[in-house]
Structure formats: structure tokens, C-alpha cells
Amino acid sequence: MAQTLSEKVWDRHVVHAGNAAEPDLLYIDLHLVHEVTSPQAFEGLRLAGRGVRRPDLTVATMDHNVPTAGIDQPIADPVSRRQMEVLAENCRQFGIRLYPMGHRNQGIVHVISPELGLTQPGMTIVCGDSHTSTHGAFGALAFGMGTSEVEHVLATQTLPQRRPGTMSVVVDGELPVGVTAKDVILAVIGRIGTGGGIGHIIEYRGSAFRGLSMEGRMTVCNMSIEAGAKAGMIAPDDTTFAYLEGRPHAPSGAAWEKALDHWRSLTTDHGATFDKEVVFDASALAPHVTWGTNPGQVARLDGRVPHPDDALDAGERDSIARALSYMGLSGGEAVRSIPVDTVFIGSCTNSRIEDLRAAATVARGRKVKTGVRTLVVPGSGVVKEQAEAEGLDRIFIDAGFDWRQPGCSMCLAMNPDTLAPGERCASTSNRNFEGRQGRGGRSHLVSPAVAAATAIAGTFSAPEDLA
């Protein structure tokens, strides 16, 4: 029977087939661990007298809490420090490889795994982090989970899972100049909503996705969770294989050829059907900026913030009004007229080398608007090294951007990089929830190019708006 990509990967990982009364038991090929969602899972193992079944399929790093400045100093926040010490101790005790703060391979878990070549097509990949959907860019089935499931995978290398529905998101055609992967996914979420993908695995299909680099595809799949989806996937192709070849953990020699044969089979069969389908015309897309407090509340950069009176029902009216009040907007403003206080370029959505190149291209030879605070936070030690080898750090520093050490940083404000109450931020991250980047902070999600242009202009801008 004709199958979709996600069904193929799912079926190849069933250890024990379920039925109406019992879920499938899925094998997990790779488990990524970080300091925030793992301590209680390791403690659970100790209390139950259980071990880690496959430390060789498990890898850990420190990302959520790490400071992005002064990393040669002891961490000032004792609670953050303790959480990182506990991770190091757990990795020692259970024999798990750890890339700690200061190691060149340390970084955001969803940046380092692809970079090391650990993320490969057709694998099942999990992590106690919702943005695990990122790895779907390689045609892997990758999803986030809570701490109980982290413990489950550590103990068994499996997870009991009910088969989700399938959803196809097609974007065909050529993206207009200036429209990036981030704009595509923001437009998709704007249309299908934050619940549009609940209970489904999205497969992104069509020429617009085929034309994206791996970095762009990771940006798209990363935000699948913001549409509520279990996972997001893109079928692997020559772009995927070219990215993987030669990476430290990618197969080589005869193994590479065998792997390639398998990877080429990872496509949705002709005639396979999806439970849900949506189609977009790439040529109609534009740069996007979120205006509200969830990623579905998004407008075109050349558009206006909606007004509560635009709502279709009382519930929506209420939620627009609440969001506008939190965001300090009245509704109806031109997006381009809104001034920002801070610009954050980073996060598992947009902190890879291509993202930094896109921002640096805009920053080159220009100056950040006086009074605008900026942070550029590379996703990993390797991204930082590469950016510095290309001279991107100099471009940013000369333009007045603050060049930082790798980590999750201002995406979720667990380290000292936070917004103050009322502070307005153009952010390349993934969530504009209330207080996400600091209590009372106002977050607007944008692409790296728009973030950089906004830092220069001081109001939301595209690169072509700059003199």
C-alpha cells in the first residue's frame, strides 16, 4: 500500500505492534539530553534501581541555562549552576557523552546534533524539548517529550506511542526575493493556527521546501510544534546528503553507499493519502512579523496589526484584545511603524551559520540604531568558530551588535539574557508567549534578515527598506 514518509519511518521502528487497546512500542535511535528536563528522570532511574539501556545512543549538552557572556567565570546564578553540575554528574554516573559549557561542540541541542552528523534520515529522535521537531528536516521522525518520557527512553530505548494522523503542507512555486524559511513557516502557522497540527505529523512538500538549504528546512520543521504538530518532516534529497557527507558521525565508505540506498527510499509514495492537506502559493508569500502572544498571531511586514473589531467571533475578539493589551499595541498600526528596544538573533530556530550570514549581509557597513540593544548568539561553538573564520563577528561588532557565546539565551530567558517589563524585541526565536523572554517582555518573531534590518532602522524593516 502507498505510504507517506512518516508512516514508513514509523513502521520501521515498531518493536511491538499495538492494537486498539495498546499503543505501538517504538524504538528510539537517538536521545538528546539537556540540563533542564533530565534531572528528575535520572533521579527516577536511581529510585527504581534502573540503568540507561543505550548510553551509546544518548548524548547530552548544556544549553538552556548557559550564560552567553563571561563563560570563563563561575556561573553567577547558583540554581543554574547546580542544574548543570547535576547533569554532569548524571552523565558521569550513567556513562553518557556530554558536551559541557566551554567545549567546542557545546551548543543548542538541536544545532549540535545535525552539525555532528548524528541526525540522519529515517531515524527516530527524541529529546525533552518541544523543538526536537527540528530534526525532521532530514526526514527523521523527531519529537519532543516530557520528563517521564525522558526517563522511559533512558530505561528502555523505546516509547509507547499512538500513531498520529498525517498532514501535508504543500508550498509550491518560487519564493519572492527576501522571503525566507522563517517567513514561510510563520505564514503557515498564521493560516492553520496554533492548533492546526494537533495530533498530526506534518510533511512539508513542494518546490519551495525543495529549494531550501538544510538550515532553512530546520527552521521550518523547528516551528512545527508552534502549529501544535507532533512532528514535521521533509523528505531527504541531494541537499540533505550533501549536508551530511563528511560530518563526524555520518557513515563513510561502503556504509555511506548502503545508507544512501536506504535514505533514497524515504519519500511519500505516489498515491499515498494524508488525513489533512493545505496548499500555499509560494509567490504570494511575504516577510512576516508576529504581533500577538502566540505564533499564529502574525501579520505581513507590509501589513497592519489587526484590531479586535476584525475578529470573526467573540472568543477571537477577546484573544486579540488581550494580546494587544499585553503587547502595548492598540490595533491597526502599520507593522513597519512599530519601534523596538531590543533585537535577538539566535535560538534553535535561527542561530545556524546561514542565519548569521543572512543577518551579517544586512549589517555589513551599517550601524545599529542608537538605543537599540542587540544580541547575536550563535547556536553552537562550531557555528561561532565558523562565523569568526568568515569574519561575521567583525561585521556584527563593527555595526554595534553584541557578539555572544552559544546557548539558548534570550529565546526563553533562563540565563541572564532577558527582556525587562515592557521592553519590545524583534526576535528570531520561536515563541512570542507572554513573558517568554522575560517577565512583561514583548516579543515579535521575525527572520534573521528582518531582525538585522530592524536593528539598523529601529522599527520593523526589511533589508530593502534600508538606505
Added chain:
Amino acid sequence: MEPIHIVSGKVVPLDRSDVDTDQIIPSGWLKRVERTGFGAGLFSQWREEPGFVLNQPEHARATILLTGARFGVGSSREHAVWALLDYGFRAVIAPSFGDIFRNNSTKAGLVPVELGVEEAAELMSAIQADPDLEVVIDVERLTVEAPKIGFTAKFPIDPFTQHRLLEGLDDIGLSLAHADAIMAYEATRADWLPVT
């Protein structure tokens, strides 16, 4: 996890949709390495507003949270479930849930009750009119009832999860019962797959 058959009691009406896990427990609380003590962090930003529903004395000692669509979307933090449990909630009623939150709930012993949009709205109005209205959630019959107003509705939970909730089962133990199948699967894995 303790077996759960019935959750009954007063209901807090949180009439908002898209309540994400960053609201349920802000990230500053995630630095703790324990599983306990998160109740004080529950909705901690919203609780700073005196008018917030959880601050109203008539909603004290409730065991059920009733809220809008897409409750628990966003971050995978199970701390959100721990915070709700630690505060005293044993069930959340909503028209829909974030997938990861829903999963996390049933692992930790919080019952996710999905009602139709209209049923949830009817219950919301009833609770807002009478904060003392007693609601009974029966995990065996998969029903929600408010006997005083004659409200009754069914909710879905898959049979496996229902069984685990009713028996209070640790699903790691259930998966380990398939140890032979896991070993057999491992013997078939491709040799090019990466090790860390």
C-alpha cells in the same frame, strides 16, 4: 502514580484559549532539579494580577481546572503538570490540549478531559454562575457530570491510558515486559546508524 477512579470537587474557570506551558509555569521555575515544590510557580505571572481567577477566594481548594482550547501548547516541560498537581488540581477540562502536555499529564496522574466546544462553554457558564458547583469526573465510565444542573458529557481517553490511570501503572515497567522484542529489534538495526 496512584490509581485514579474519580476526580470530584470545585472547578476553577480559566476562560482563556491558548494557555501555553510558559504561562502554566514560567521558565525561571525550571531550574529546580526536584519533582516537587512547583505549586507556588503555577501561573505565577498571572497570579500577580489581583483579579486573576486563581486569586478569587470562592475558587480556593478546587480540584479541577476548566479552560479554553489548546491548553498546554508550547514547551514540553512536564513541570507544568507537576505545578498543577502540586497546587491541588487532579484534572483539567478543555476543548483541546497540546499533544505533549496531554501525554505528560497521563504519565504523572493528572486527568486530561477533552469536551466538545459547546459542552465546555456550557460548563464554563455554569461554574461562573455558581463557583461552588460540584463536578464529578469518572475515569472508569469516562464521564463528566454536574448533578446539580443535570450536566453530563463523555470524554475520550484511549483504553491503554485509561487502564494505566485506573491501575496507577508505571509504563516503564510495561515496556520492559517487551525486553525480548526490544533485543530482537536491536539485532536488526542497520550497521551505519550513528552511536554517540
